[in-house]
Amino acid sequence: MKNIKLFSIIGMLMLTQQVFSQKNVKSVTMNKTEEHYTFQLSDKVSRQKVSFKNRYGIILSGDLYLPKNAGSKKMSALAISGPFGAVKEQSSGLYANEMAQRGFAVIAFDPSYTGESSGETRSLASPEINTEDFSAAVDFLGIQKNIDRNKIGIIGICGFGGFALNAAAVDKRVKAVAVSTMYDMTRVxxxxxxxxxxxxxRTKILEQLGEQRWKDAESGSFAPGPVLNAEKLKGDEPQFVKEYHDYYKTERGFHERSLNSTGAWNATTPISFMNMPIMTYIKEISPRPILIIAGEKAHSRYFSEDAFKAAAQPKELVIVPGAVHTDLYDKLDKIPFDTLENFFKTNLK
Structure with a gap:
C-alpha cells in the first residue's frame, strides 16, 4: 500500500484502491422514486414488504417474493442479501425475483443500519450483526405458514457471501448455502x-482508527469515511473500480439508498472486522452442502477459491467463463441460475 492513512483501510472496505473526498464529489441527481428497483418484477412473482427483528432488536426490512402458482403445498425458502453496501432493490432482489420464478419463497433484505432497516448509528457494518441478520431472516421464514422450516437455504452476494458462510456454520437450521462473487470482508x-x-x-491503521474514536467521542457524532464511488472517474483507476462505478453510479444499478451509490460507511466501521476471521469454522457447515460461484476474471476470485479449499465436502465451485466480479450482480446471461435452482432443489428436501 502506498499510503497508510486512516482511510486507507476504508478504501479496502469500499472495494476500491482510491479514496474520494466528499467535498470533491457532486451528489447524484437521478430522479428516482421510493419504489425504485433496478430490475423488472416477473409477472410470475408477487412481492410484498415485510419486516422482522434480529436478536439485537433491530428491525430489518425485506421484500418477500413468492411464485404466483405456488398452490397450497409448503414451499422451500431462501434468504438473500448483498452485495456489501447495497440494498434489497438491487442485486439481492434480482436474485430473489429469479429464484421465486423457480418455485422458492425468497426474502431479500436490507442489512442492519442500512437501507430501510433500522439500527443506530446509520451506515455501520459488523461481521457479527450481519451474520445474525441472516439467522433473523431464517427466523422469519420458518414461522410462515406456507413455508417448510426444514427446507431453508441462504444466498450471500459479494461481501454477504462471507457472512452467509459464517451464518451457515453457526446456524444448523440452514440446510444449504450458496455464495456468489464472494468477499471475505474480515480478511480484506x-x-x-x-x-x-x-x-x-496494520498497527498504524489500528492506531489511527483509535484516534478517530477520540475525535468521534469529542464531537458526539460518528464521522463518515470516504464516499464509496466517485460520480465521475478520472480514467486511470484500476479496472475493477471502473466496474463498480459502472454498476453503482449508472442507471444499471444506481439506488438512492445504497451506500455504494450515494454514501459512505462510518469511518470507524473497520474496527469490528480487524480481528474477527469469519471463515474460521467453515468446515462445520458440513455435511450440509456449499455452492460457491465466482467469475473467471473477477478480482475477487481468490476469496472463492480459498473458501472452497477450506470447506469440507459436500461442496461445489463454479467458475463463470469471462465474468468479472460485478457481472454476477445482475447479468442474467452470466449468473448460473439453473445451477442455483438445481442446487437448492436437490438439497432442500
Missing part, C-alpha cells in the same frame, strides 16, 4: 487485497 479489511498489509501497516 484486516489484511488488504491479496493479504498485502504488513503487521506494521
Amino acid at each position: 479489511m484486516s489484511k488488504g487485497y491479496n493479504d498485502a498489509v504488513t503487521l506494521d501497516q
Whole structure:
C-alpha cells in the first residue's frame, strides 16, 4: 500500500484502491422514486414488504417474493442479501425475483443500519450483526405458514457471501448455502487485497482508527469515511473500480439508498472486522452442502477459491467463463441460475 492513512483501510472496505473526498464529489441527481428497483418484477412473482427483528432488536426490512402458482403445498425458502453496501432493490432482489420464478419463497433484505432497516448509528457494518441478520431472516421464514422450516437455504452476494458462510456454520437450521462473487470482508479489511498489509501497516491503521474514536467521542457524532464511488472517474483507476462505478453510479444499478451509490460507511466501521476471521469454522457447515460461484476474471476470485479449499465436502465451485466480479450482480446471461435452482432443489428436501 502506498499510503497508510486512516482511510486507507476504508478504501479496502469500499472495494476500491482510491479514496474520494466528499467535498470533491457532486451528489447524484437521478430522479428516482421510493419504489425504485433496478430490475423488472416477473409477472410470475408477487412481492410484498415485510419486516422482522434480529436478536439485537433491530428491525430489518425485506421484500418477500413468492411464485404466483405456488398452490397450497409448503414451499422451500431462501434468504438473500448483498452485495456489501447495497440494498434489497438491487442485486439481492434480482436474485430473489429469479429464484421465486423457480418455485422458492425468497426474502431479500436490507442489512442492519442500512437501507430501510433500522439500527443506530446509520451506515455501520459488523461481521457479527450481519451474520445474525441472516439467522433473523431464517427466523422469519420458518414461522410462515406456507413455508417448510426444514427446507431453508441462504444466498450471500459479494461481501454477504462471507457472512452467509459464517451464518451457515453457526446456524444448523440452514440446510444449504450458496455464495456468489464472494468477499471475505474480515480478511480484506484486516489484511488488504491479496493479504498485502504488513503487521506494521496494520498497527498504524489500528492506531489511527483509535484516534478517530477520540475525535468521534469529542464531537458526539460518528464521522463518515470516504464516499464509496466517485460520480465521475478520472480514467486511470484500476479496472475493477471502473466496474463498480459502472454498476453503482449508472442507471444499471444506481439506488438512492445504497451506500455504494450515494454514501459512505462510518469511518470507524473497520474496527469490528480487524480481528474477527469469519471463515474460521467453515468446515462445520458440513455435511450440509456449499455452492460457491465466482467469475473467471473477477478480482475477487481468490476469496472463492480459498473458501472452497477450506470447506469440507459436500461442496461445489463454479467458475463463470469471462465474468468479472460485478457481472454476477445482475447479468442474467452470466449468473448460473439453473445451477442455483438445481442446487437448492436437490438439497432442500
